[in-house]
Amino acid sequence: MFKSLLIANRGEIAVRIMRTARRLGLRTIAVYSDADAGAYHVREADDAVHIGAAAAKESYLVIERIIEAAKRSGAEAIHPGYGFLSENVAFAEACEKAGLVFVGPPASAIRAMGLKDAAKALMEKAGVPVVPGYHGEMQDARFLEGEAQKIGYPVLIKAVAGGGGKGMRRVDDPKVFEAELKAAQREAGSAFGDERVLVEKYVARPRHIEIQVFADAHGNAVYLHERDCSLQRRHQKVIEEAPAPGMPEAMRRAMGEAAVAAAKAIGYRGAGTVEFIADASKGLSADAFWFMEMNTRLQVEHPVTEAITGTDLVEWQLRVAAGEALPLAQGDIPLNGHAVEVRLYAEDPANNFFPSTGRLTRMRLPGDAAIRADMGVEEGDDVSLFYDPMIGKIIAHGETREAALSRLRRFLRSAEVAGPKTNLAFLAAVAGHDAFLKADIDTGFIDRHLAALLPAPKLDALTLGAALVGHLADRARKTEAAQRATRDPYSPWAASDGWVLGGGRRQVLTFTLDGEALAIPVRMQGGAVRFVHEGGEHVASGTLGPDGGIVATVDSVRMKAAFVPAARGFALIREGVVRDFIVPDPLDVDLVHEGEVGALKSPMPGKIVAVLTGAGAAVKKGAALVVMEAMKMEQTLAAPADGVVEAVNVAAGDQVEAGAALVTFEGGD
Known part of the structure; x- marks a missing residue:
């Protein structure tokens, strides 16, 4: 070694x-x-x-x-x-x-599987079933459109090089094929330096199932069972699990043997993943799966395989690279229990999962021996705009799928992550969705259930009460510190918390939450705060710990939450859900952008890929105006309202900062 x-x-x-x-x-x-x-x-x-x-x-x-x-x-x-x-x-x-x-594997193996078209041809020769499609060299748009017609819609356009959903587009309507082709080619060229694509049949109810393979330099090759990676958004995996729910043993063996055959066909060595697509319309079966591609590396989701097999795949990689033989033969590889992995991203699910950046002002994960958390950052670190926005992975293991998911949901509800927006609450919603619990899944699951997974945010009295306890306690601390600097710190006239002569302390607290202004009448009385919300009066009391932990009782309901100060307010975290309260400052006036109400602004730093409109164009709300690349993903920015374009301030290739006015509209000032 x-x-x-x-x-x-x-x-x-x-x-x-x-x-x-x-x-x-x-x-x-x-x-x-x-x-x-x-x-x-x-x-x-x-x-x-x-x-x-x-x-x-x-x-x-x-x-x-x-x-x-x-x-x-x-x-x-x-x-x-x-x-x-x-x-x-x-x-x-x-x-x-x-x-x-x-x-890693030999360069020859990487080369053999590096281009999807050549890899599919090689797999056909090896007897591995492949998805019907065009995998040739011709890249003319008209020719590819003709091939799509032969295959039959819907079709999938995929980058020949690379992976991770980049350069991939599903096309249902022939009328938009050319536009989607250009978008896929642009993204593929940007991500991999190769604009070539292939076109293949889109399976109506696809399950994305992959096999972990391992080979050494001594002629040994094994498969370590399968992973189901069907829950995806924008062709990127969100939740993975092992083994695949509902997988018949005959299919597991057939798929595993096909994966090993693929590895042997290219003289593979080390860890690799052979990805298959399965037709789930009639349930999983050994005669309804097809080769998609082989990833000649370790996968993001490898921990679920480690959990069910009791192995350390990185150790296997290191030992095989040092010339050692595989530690286990095929018949000795166990399959114990069930494991589920979720990918925690810095992104905003409510804004089409747009990547988010910033400092992780709080990241506290609950302790659980059955949960593994592979994090790439710690509290206080920055999520950079230059790289993939994944914060880390959370892996739950249990004797059954139900046990693993129960542990996962509890963990996600107890986790506290604030700073950039994250998909934490979204993951908890997916893990608790009835259809997911019943394993009624395919790659269209998230799109199909998106409305239920992204419920309209509603501020309930319990959350608001906890927020008021934290906010008032935090303000009292700051007031006390300020009073220590005054001549008479005990004078009631020095108080700034709504004290009035001859009665309880009454005031109206104002916040901005989710873009809406809130005015909350409150009255301090006997160490508690009485407040009015949605026409009813409620009472809250509690404490704010030095670490930001809140223990509050609201209308006789005791709960825990977390209070995280922010530059313009605070975040309240309860049951994995983060609510960002902005505390208005009357002296804080944004004079620079005050007149840019009628503008499409860049949500974050990035590169302009394409401009789809021009001055004088009449556009409808939601119309695509600008295509932007940020944090390795291409995003289409849409018109915020009906209007007429006054000016386009950017061109393809421009680098822009967050908040930059990309397109302005007539009458916007």
């Missing part, structure tokens, strides 16, 4: 790899960009090497800098993690040329 390992990645996968490497006694070496100088994975490593500017193309994607970092640090091996250079043939070859152990 080598003695030192450089991890050519960042975030939670870098931290996770280090955990195993340290257990095996290896020296761990991190690499970092300007944006990651103080990142969690850098703090966790034994050593760290700076490799360039914040943008990935100037740091994590520069092969020469990674190799140089390995040489400078004395690393003997490189683990690529996933994403970035993990499936880059040139990187694997560069490691070999530099005399470094590449903890």
Whole structure:
């Protein structure tokens, strides 16, 4: 076994790899960009090497800098993690040329599976069933549209290179095929430097099921059962579980054997995942699944496989890379219980899952021996706009699927995460949805149930009462500190909490919540606060701990919550749901943007990909106006209201800051 390992990645996968490497006694070496100088994975490593500017193309994607970092640090091996250079043939070859152990498959195997069209042709020769479609070299729009007609709608346009849902579009209507093709090609070119796509049949009720395979240099190859990754949004996985619900044993064996055949066909070595699509319209069966692609790397969702098999797949990777044989034969691999993984993202589900950035002002996760949390950041860290917005992964394991999901729901409801917007409450809603509990799932699950998974936010009296307890206690602390600096700190005239002569302290507290103004009449009496909400009077009391924990009683209901101060107010976290209360400041007037009511603004920093409108155009609310790329994803920004475009202030290729007015409308001032 080598003695030192450089991890050519960042975030939670870098931290996770280090955990195993340290257990095996290896020296761990991190690499970092300007944006990651103080990142969690850098703090966790034994050593760290700076490799360039914040943008990935100037740091994590520069092969020469990674190799140089390995040489400078004395690393003997490189683990690529996933994403970035993990499936880059040139990187694997560069490691070999530099005399470094590449903890991954041979470059030839990466090359064989790196392009989806060639991989499908290879699998057909190996006897592995593939999805009907066009996988050739011709990229002319008219030709591809003709192939789509032959296949029959709906079809799926997919980037030939890469994965993660980038460069992928489902098309149901021939009229929009060309527009969706161009969008897929743009995104593929931006993400992978290769605009080529393939077109294949879209299965009506698809289940995305993948097989974890492992092979060594001694001719051994095994499969470690399956993972169901059907719950997706924008073709990116959200929840994964193992084993697949409702999987017949005959299908598990057939799919596993097909995956091993795929691995052997390309002389594979190390960890890999063979992804299949299954038709769930009549239930899972051994004759209704097709090869989609092979990921020649470790997968984000590998922990669920580790949970049901009792293995450490990173340890297997390191041992196989060092020349050792696989530790288990096929018949010795167990399948114990059920595991479910959710991906915690910094994103706003209510805003089409748009990525969010900012400092994690609070991240407290409950302790549970049956829950594994692989985090890429800690409280106080920043979620950078330069990289994928995943905060981390939460994995629950139980004897049954029901037990695992019950533990997961409890964990998600008890977690406290604030700062950027996250999908925490959304994940809890999915994990508790009746159809999901019954395993009535396919890749269209989230779109089909989105209205129920994103309920209209409603402020109830219990949440408001807890918020008032926290806010008033926090304000009292600040007032007390200010009073200590006055000549007469005990004078009632120094109080700023609504004290009035001859009675209880009455006042109206004003907030902005979800864009709406709230005016809450309150009266302090006997250590409690009486407040009016939705026409009824309620009473709340409680304490605010030094760590922001609230223990409150509202209308005789005792509860726990968390109070997190923010720049313009505070966040109240209760049962995994974050409500951001903005406290208006009469002196805080945004003179710069005061006149930009009639403007489409950039929700975050990013790059303009395309402009779809022009001055003088009459547009309807919801019409697509600008296509923008931010945090590795392409977003279409729509008109906020009906109107006439006055000016377009950006062009394709422009870099813009958050809040920039991209399009302005007549009469907007």
